[in-house]
Amino acid sequence: MDIESKKTAPIGVFDSGVGGLTVAREIAIQLPKENIVYFGDTARVPYGSKSKDTIIRFSEQIIRFLSTKHVKAIVIACNTASALALEAVRDKFEVPIIGVVVPGARAAVTTTERLKVGVIGTEATVKSGMYTKNIQKMNPEITVIEKACPLFVPLVEEGFREHHITAEAIDYYLKSMKNTGIDAMILGCTHYPLLRTQIQEYLGEKIKIVNPAYEAAMDLKQLLEHADMANTGEDLCSKYEFYVSDAAEKFRQFANSVMPFDVPRTNIVNIEEY
Ligand code: DGL
Secondary structure, three states: OOHHHHHHOOEEEEEOOOOOHHHHHHHHHHOOOOOEEEEEOOOOOOOOOOOHHHHHHHHHHHHHHHHOOOOOEEEEOOHHHHHHHHHHHHHHOOOOEEOOHHHHHHHHHHHOOOOEEEEEEOHHHHHHOHHHHHHHHHOOOOEEEEEEOOOHHHHHHOOOOOOHHHHHHHHHHHHHHHOOOOOEEEEEOOOHHHHHHHHHHHHOOOOEEEOHHHHHHHHHHHHHHHOOOOOOOOOOOOOEEEEEOOOHHHHHHHHHHHOOOOOOOOEEOOHHHO
């Protein structure tokens, strides 16, 4: 690819489902000139209860699919895949790939004053301990308390954001975190920012919510500028394409409630072919 086509080439963004839209939205806001190809693995969600080998295999298939769209960089908009597969796929593919765990850890390190951070995520992310490792690499004095909240993903995917069952799940999972003295809480799963208002209300204003999406979009910006790949063209009409492995219409409706623009179409991909 020559340098000019590289600049206008899209960014590949993927997740197990709708959660990565919270990262795509942040990229759309911070990098409005960039084109995006999004893939949501709606046929195989959730990733959070799967093994490392499976998550690596799924991530490789998705990266092969996104490569057919000639993406210039990929953002793994999924904490689970970032925690378990980022290293493996970086070794295997040439396209630059960034995840959300390191940016999220960095954001928490600059947010906490009491040096006590909470992390909520999927079972796989919490089991990997990647947030604790990364935070303590940046500041060994920080205590990290991690907690898996496996019901949050299906509740979000089912559109139960405002439902009392979600309020009960938040109480069930976060009760033990509330009085531990943490002053920063990482939403360590890209589905959770869709419950941000409810989580913030439950935890109270003294605990600051950290959404890794913002920092991840900043990292992407830096990467593109550094490699002279940022889209600097005058054409402000960026293109977004959405692909899923199942239930395209349900995804389209969801995407319309998250993205800052109209999503007219979602396409189905047989991801097992890649
Ligand atoms: N949204 C993903 C994450 O950030 C995965 C959720 C899931 O599929 O379990 O971890």
